[in-house]
Amino acid sequence: MKRLSLSLVLFMLFPFFAKAGEGMWIPMLLQYNEKEMQEMGMRITAEDIYSINHSSLKDAIVLFGGGCTGEIVSDYGLLLTNHHCGYDYIQRHSSVEHDYLTNGFWAMNRGEELPCPGLSVIFLREMRDVTDQVLADITIDMPEDERQAKVDEHIKAIIADVEKETNYKVSIKPYFLGNEYYLLLNEVYTDVRLVGCPPSNIGKFGGDTDNWVWPRHTGDFSIFRVYADKDGHPAVYSEDNVPYKPAKHLDISLKGAEEGDFAFVFGYPARTNEYLPSVAVDQEANLIDPITVDLRGKVLDIYNKYQEQDPKVRIQYASKHASIGNGWKKWMGVTEGINHFHGVEKKEAYEHEFFDWAMQSRSRYMYVNLMKDFKKNYEELEPYELAYTYMAEAGMRIEIVNFAGRFVKLSEVTKDTPQDEIDMMITNLKASAEKFYKDYYEPIDREVAAMLLSEYLKAQPADFRPAFLNDIKDVNDYVGKMFDKSMFTDQAKVNTLLDNFKVNNAKKLANDPALLVYQSLIGFYREKVYDHIKALTEDNARLQRIYMKGQMEMQPEKRFSPDANFTLRVTYGKVEGFRPKDGMKYNHFTTLEGIMQKENPDIYDYVVEPRLKQLYNTKDYGRYADKDGTMHVAFTASVHTTGGNSGSPILNADGQLLGLNFDRCWEGTMSDLIYDPDICRNISVDIRYVLFIIDKFAGAGHLINEMTIVE
Ligand code: ARG
Ligand code: GLU
Secondary structure (H helix, E strand, C coil), X not given: CCCCCHHXXXXXXXXXXXXXXXXXXXXXXXXXXXXXXXXXXXXXXXXXXXXXXXXXXXXXXXXXXXXXXXXXXXXXXXXXXXXXXXXHHHHHCCCCCCCHHHHCEECCCHHHCEECCXXXXXXXXXXXXXXXXXXXXXXXXCCHHHHHHHHHHHHHHHXXXXXXXXXXXXXXXXXXXXXXXXXXXXXXECEEEEEEECCHHHHXXXXXXXXXXXXXXXXXXXXXXXXXXXXXXXXXXXXXXXXXXXXXXXXXXXXXXXXXXXXXXXXCCCCCCCCCCHHXXXXXXXXXXXXXXXXXXHHHHHHHHHHHHCHHHHHHCHHHHHHHHHHHHHHHHHHHHHHHCXXXXXXXXXXXXXXXXXXXXXXXXXXXXXXXXXXXXXXXXXXXXHHHHHXXXXXXXXXXXXXXXXXXXXXXXXXXXXXXXXXXXXHHHHHHHHHHHHCCCHHHHXXXXXXXXXXXXXXXXXXXXXXXXXXXXXXXXXXXXXXXXXXHHCHHXXXXXXXXXXHHHHHHHHCCHHHHHHHHHHHHHHHHHHHHHHHHHHHHHHHHHHHHHHHHHHCCCCCCCCCCCCCCEEEEEEECCECCCCXXXXXXXXXXXXXXXXXXXXXXXXXXXXXXXXXXXXXXXHHHCCCCCCXXXXXXXXXXXXXXXXXXXXXXXXXXXXXXXXXXXXXXXXXXXXXXXXXXXXXXXXXXHHHHHHHHHCCCHHHHHHECEEC
């Protein structure tokens, strides 16, 4: 442990008492937060946010498309979410003739709205605490498999019971790492239609360059509508369906927010790990994340080089770049943040305190060895985690290797394989190939492969790595041969194989060098890695559950908030900027001025739409301007959010919509492991910018007329 200043040591003794801003709270228990929320400025009640006795804000919130949040803003099922959340569906409706991604899309009447097969939204109707029933007859000393079997059995029985009294979808999820269980009654709507989205120059303005970064100027929103049958119940798509009438829709405030104003986010955060031991945080932030960041950074450098040379390649690799780059930037921020904030040392100090507490009473015997056991498990886990990381981030990142993996089954067919099974495989592979080659550029993949395999060889010990690596004498030579000999670099060869496939082609396919590399990677993982990771992760889950219980016993006065688990949560804080570094202060909002400052017609991410420029030049902002006369675009707040909160409403003291959450500042992305209200900030698009784009830019004022606007 590094030497720390006295003030830091003193602070460390009480580091994890919830600070305002920290915590993802369970809506049905919000009455316990009400006082603090009201002291921070909230003018509504916990009942106004979550109630099962009358309509409340929760009736307007949905899990959108299984990965984001959306909110209903009219009595006709109109829904807002992020542009990047609706992206897939916008893309599916886009073609060269109707390029909605580039140009945006606006349904000028309900008849023009576009159905989105596969898209669903989920409303939470009610939640119940079922901890006592799920954990009935379970003791702390019970062997883990026996415990799990009992938990599963209880969960099944409770669900079966509740299903008798309801048509809702019933599920039970663990909270506090398995110390509590809540039952969720959900309603799933599957007729959801695309209503509108801005051009990508607005919805994705700043692109990957600005991703995770403040100051931000992205109009990250898209609009959908939920349809139901005539009685308001979920129904599969039909022309006879009608707009869904919610029990509650969100009112929209045009007043904006001042620095220091109370704000809360209501949505579906996916996953946080606030209660990990120091060894786990250290391993993630200082070992695994930096390797991933390094490998991805090198891949992105190669992508960039080719993307800059050729506009076609830029488009082909845009989406791959976005997804690799998203994690790359985020994890860079996690490592920086954890170290800057002395996260590992603070956790260590807390663990000492926990140990001392455990030693004070015999009844706390089960907590005494926790840290030792964690340490042992994480040490044992390390080589396996590394093996997994290199397999996923180096081996599988080679595109032809990854793609060849889809042909494994076909390479294993025999005379006895039923023909219809083979036909099915061929049909699916043809579709995959079509998609794969549309965005494949061999020179990139060759260069990436040579770079990644050298890194892989350097980093992983000869006696613990996939066999193919040990055959490599000269990486460039190996990669050259693999790419020259593999059929997977050549769409025509793959098509010929698929068009004329016979069982006796299987052997040749199985010997394709890219497929052999894939098999070597998977074989190594299956034989040498998987079982260890599984066993150790399961044991860590057990330790984590006990550690959580211990912490709650040690601090009975503290309100703990359970880690995010993709269920509905309320988080709250203040609208505020922050100081990322000594001598620097970030303002809490950005304006249209900033878009004009960033404008660069030669850089794709910074092209400004002529129509937007015209509105800017004439200052035609209407009632959407801030009282300072400018058009506010985005703002930051100290509200604890994570992935899945994209599209979540950020609301003011009266529960009115201020904006849509869409990102965090990368300096604070460690908030998934440790939240610090001084530097963790979420980023939202100002609802007034959203309405301005809908109304003034797109001329879709009919949509605004459906909404309830509070001036
Ligand atoms: N960083 C945000 C998130 O984690 C936005 C990602 C999409 N935007 C992008 N430029 N890649 O999902
Ligand atoms: N962009 C993220 C999402 O898609 C939200 C940002 C975050 O991770 O906080 O959910």
